[in-house]
Amino acid sequence: MPENSSSSPAGTTQNAQLNNQLNAQLSVLIVDPNPALRANLQNMLNQAGVTRIESAVNASTAIKALGRKSFDIVLCEYDLSGGTANAEGQDGQQLLEDLRHHRLIAPWAIFIMLTAEGAYGKVVSAAELTPTDYILKPFTAQALHQRIQKAVARRAALLPVYQLIAQARPREAIDAAIESARTRPHYALDFARLRAELHVSLKEHELAETVYRDVLAEKPVGWARLGLARAIAAQGRMDEAIPLLEHIVAENPRLMAAYDLLARCQQERGDAALAKKTLEDAVAISPYVVRRLRRLGEVALEAGDADGAEKSFRQVVTRSRYSEFRNPEDHVNLVRALVGKGDPAGASTVIRDLERSLRGTPAADACKAISVALLHDLAGNGAAAIKELKLAVDAVRAGGALSPTMRVGLAQTCLAHRMDDEASEVMLGALNGGDDALSAQQALNVFVRAGRPDLADGMGKQLRAQAQILLGVADEKRNMGDVRGAVQTLLEALHMAPNNLQVMIAVVGGVLRQIMEMGWDHPLAALSEEQLEHIRALDPAHPRLAALDAEMEAAKRKYGIST
Known part of the structure; x- marks a missing residue:
């Protein structure tokens, strides 16, 4: 041979x-x-x-x-x-x-x-x-x-x-992963992982859960167990996700992302102290991940542990000092912890470091002003604090990109000083922060918790007015043939006024038109069905409801979607 x-x-x-x-x-x-x-x-x-x-x-x-x-x-x-x-x-x-x-x-x-x-x-x-x-x-x-x-x-x-x-073609990517797993079985697990992650990106958490369960039926790999827990948590089933994550951590204490997810689930269930303990356990095993240290500091602040928050944020500031992506908000949170401990000298040192090392951007200017205002509040100097808060709002207005969490803190401090207009402006901006933007209800709750329902009502009126303007913009886009653009604008309006019947009706109608003209889109279809249920709950006799139900069924029949 x-x-x-x-x-x-x-x-x-x-x-x-x-x-x-x-x-x-x-x-x-x-x-x-x-x-x-x-x-x-x-x-x-x-x-x-x-x-x-x-x-x-x-x-x-x-x-x-x-x-x-x-x-x-x-x-x-x-x-x-x-x-x-x-x-x-x-x-x-x-x-x-x-x-x-x-x-x-x-x-x-x-x-x-x-x-x-x-x-x-x-x-x-x-x-x-x-x-x-x-x-x-x-x-x-x-x-x-x-x-x-x-x-x-x-x-x-x-x-x-x-x-x-x-190329933003997730449906075709899922199909390609399925076919490639068949023709390249050596990489079948890699393709299954990609499929599940694609379903997650499309917010199809039920389908992701199925993929993860199928993988686990063949082989007990750690990433699939963690992915299953993520899919379950994303569906709001915390009572299932938490014991599963606890079991994962017990069996594999080096799977650090499981700690992160477990802490988030615990926090969403309202147990900040337990979430802090989980993150502390993770940091003890893997002490060099800046984002986990930052998260631990945030949870410690929420739990009222100023010492723990100081320790975490001091490490964050130190470890990220030479990063090209330093975040001045870490200095603010370290100042917040030191102020909570009654340490004005330590806070002043952190502010000087912030000014020296991160000056020159609106975000850094805003963070410095917020930090100085915290220090003035500690000293009981309200007039000086107000002056700094005005500088912070000016910096945000000039383009200082702050996280929604930092904006909430700024708005709360403004409210404490009766700076109502500034607080409202800051919270309106927090609604436009991209993927991590606050919902309208979260923004309104800031005023409600501060004992200012009058400001919540005023902001609600502004949001409804903005939503009406966006409906007009969506009509113009639709008339010009920009169906996708119209839907994106309608979704912005829904974000501004989530319980407005007129907006919900417009969103469902716009989404169904896009689906009928451009193909089935599972996340948008799921959103439409969710909005139909909201409409049904608010006004079961609404004259447009029956017609929209019929359009939804027609779209499903067209694309062979099971009901």
Whole structure:
């Protein structure tokens, strides 16, 4: 029998040549402060045929490089200090955290962490933030080549689905994942995970739950159990999600994202103290993730634990000091904790650091003014606090992008000083914050809890007026043939006036028109059915209700959707 070419010397040589040809097309960014190690890595890559190589010496230069262009592979040293104990800057894990959060690397980019780090918590943190792979040093050129080939093969299999996702074609991506799992069974679990995540992105949590349960029926993988808990929690079934997450944490105490979700579920159930304890347990195991530290600080503030909040936010400020994406709100929260402890000197030091290191943007100006106002309030100087609050509102008006939570805090402080107009302006802005924007009811509740139902009524009238204007804009878009644009404007109106019958009727009608003309859209259809039920509850005899029900049934029949 003739020898298989792949196992013969000639076949091996041919495979190596083919791999080198493929590798020549790869672009690689090496992130390492040590010039000798960068040179060694470049030599290893050259041996495998990789020649399109650039280097960065720290997290900041890496972020700049990735902002200019995309790379197929990032090889990142974990310890970016260059071996000096007192070096300043981010480590590789913090860099990866920023890259993922700010979407500076594509989902299909290959990120390989290189580390000789023996500290258990740091390795856990790095693994938790899902690099494609991580390699413990020392390693050989062959080991590096093998890891890269494995990662490239996996990326090649998943890339068609990723490309459909990038083109905003999630339905086709789901279909492609189903077909690819059949033709490439080696990556079936990867495709199932993508399918479930796509269903989540479409708010189809019931379908995501089904995918996760199917995976778990075949293999008890941790990500599927966590995904199942997420899908259950997203459907509001906290009584199911919490014990499931507790079981996950007990069985796998290194699955850190389970702690985060468990704490969120506990907090939504109203148990801030238990949520704080859960996050404290997570930080004790994996102490280097800035966003978890920040969340712990927020929960500690909510629970009235000023000492715990100070500890967490001080670490956040320290660890993010050299990030390209520092958030001045962390300084405000640290000041808030110190004020809560009655430590004006410590708060003043934090404010000086904020002014020195983050000056020059409206957001930083707003945060400084809020912080100084907190300090004046502690000293009982109301007039000075009002002056700073006016500066904060001016900075927000000038474009200072504050989170909804920070806006709520600013509005509450304004209300405490009878700055009614400023509070209303700040809360109206909090309704337009994108994905994390407050709902109209959440904004109104700020005034109700402050004992100002008159301001809640006034704001409600403003929101209804804005919704009426948006209905007119939607009509104009529809008349010009921009059906999708009309629906997006109607959804904005619904956000402003969620219980307004006229708006709800317009939203359902607009969505059904888009579906009939442009194809079935599950999230929009689900929204329409939800709005129909709201209309039925508010006015079961509404003259448009029967017609809209009939249109919904017609749309389902057209696309073969089961009722």
